[in-house]
Amino acid sequence: MAAARNPSRTAPPTPRRDGFHLISNVPIDWDKPVPRLGTYAFRDITYSKSSVDAAARIAFDRAQVLHAFTPTTIREIQMALEDATDDPYVGVVILTSNIDAEQYTPAFCAGGDQTVRGDGGYQDGTEIAPKLRVLDLQIQMRRCPKPIVAQVRGYAIGGGHILHMVSDLTLASTNAVFGQTGPRMGSFDAGYGCTTAAALMGQKRARELWFLCKFYSAHEAQAMGMVNAVYKDDELDGETARWVRRMISNSPTALAGCKAALNAAQDGAAGISQMGGEITRLFYLSDESREGRDAFLEKRAPNFRSKL
Ligand SMILES: CC(C)(COP(=O)(O)OP(=O)(O)OC[C@H]1O[C@@H](n2cnc3c(N)ncnc32)[C@H](O)[C@@H]1OP(=O)(O)O)[C@@H](O)C(=O)NCCC(=O)NCCSC(=O)CCC(=O)c1ccccc1C(=O)O
Secondary structure, three states: OOOOHHHHOOOOOOOOHHHHHOOOOOOOOOOOHHHHEEEOOOOEEEEEEOOOOEEEEEEEEEEHHHHOHHHHHHHHHHHHHHHHHHHOOOOEEEEOOOOOOOOOOOOEEOOHHHHEEEOOOOOOOOOOOEOOOHHHHHHHHHHHOEEEEEEOOOOOOOOOHHHHHOOOOOEEEEEOOOOOHHHHHHHOOOHHHHHHHHHHHHHHHHHHHHOOOOOOOOHHHHHHHOOOOOOHHHHHHHHHHHHHHHHHOOOOOHHOOOOHHHHHHHHHHHHHHHHHHHHHHHHOHHHHHHHHHHHHOOOOOOOHHHHH
């Protein structure tokens, strides 16, 4: 008698076979916020980690000005991001904002705080000279080997919009609104602000974004290619958790390699350096590489071929 066929051998192919829908969408349980790093106490952001879900959450905390950023805000994000990057336990970083919808219009970030915009850049009394510190943060985000997820509610405008574009993934609430305003505000970002827009949505749409300074709904932004997924506002935290949980269950080295490769074409020599750094780090783990170090320390000639 012929054996009964295993039904899984004949199951029709389905995208749901990836099991993504089976991952819990219970919002991430954050530990108590990290109030300070070293002697520095955060003022413009909150920084939290989850011991359960291996993620870090960096949130703008200036709701009264729609989370517009000053040099201090950016410096604080840089510090938190450095900590999250170096912490081997953290697998994914979420960049978002603290929403107080009872008092203030929801926003992810309304860009550079115009009240501290001086003639040569932004200066809130903490810079040696006025500068565009956010450009350094953009580079730090690109170099961070871990996925950065922008979780966007409300307005993501100007420099805030660029920070979501530079993030690896963007998950948006249905109430999110996206746009550049630079040419209406006497500003522009000829670096990642323009080049990332073109890479995400194509040249014509990127020119529309920057030349017209129109605003776009979450669904329009998704159709343009700059938002990965749109969720109802009350489902966004849970769905973000699902994306985070899938990524932290994947290989960190594979994710870092993919991020470096995806950055490489746009980032030129800096992109190759990021990619090369990953390769060198892995090479250090090999017998061949260790032979160079050991031979030096043992004051002998290296024999690399013996380690192949
Ligand atoms: C976002 C709005 C359309 C929302 O409008 P509305 O709901 O009516 O709210 P408002 O009443 O306007 O705002 C509430 C409250 O917030 C204050 N506020 C909002 N945005 C800013 C801001 N950017 N700076 C300072 N303050 C802000 C606003 O004044 C209100 O305060 P009150 O005390 O209640 O009056 C609308 O708010 C709006 O259009 N905002 C401006 C958005 C904008 O144009 N942002 C871009 C600024 S330029 C920039 O971001 C460049 C940044 C930069 O550093 C850079 C430079 C060069 C190269 C690269 C970069 C880079 O960013 O990467």
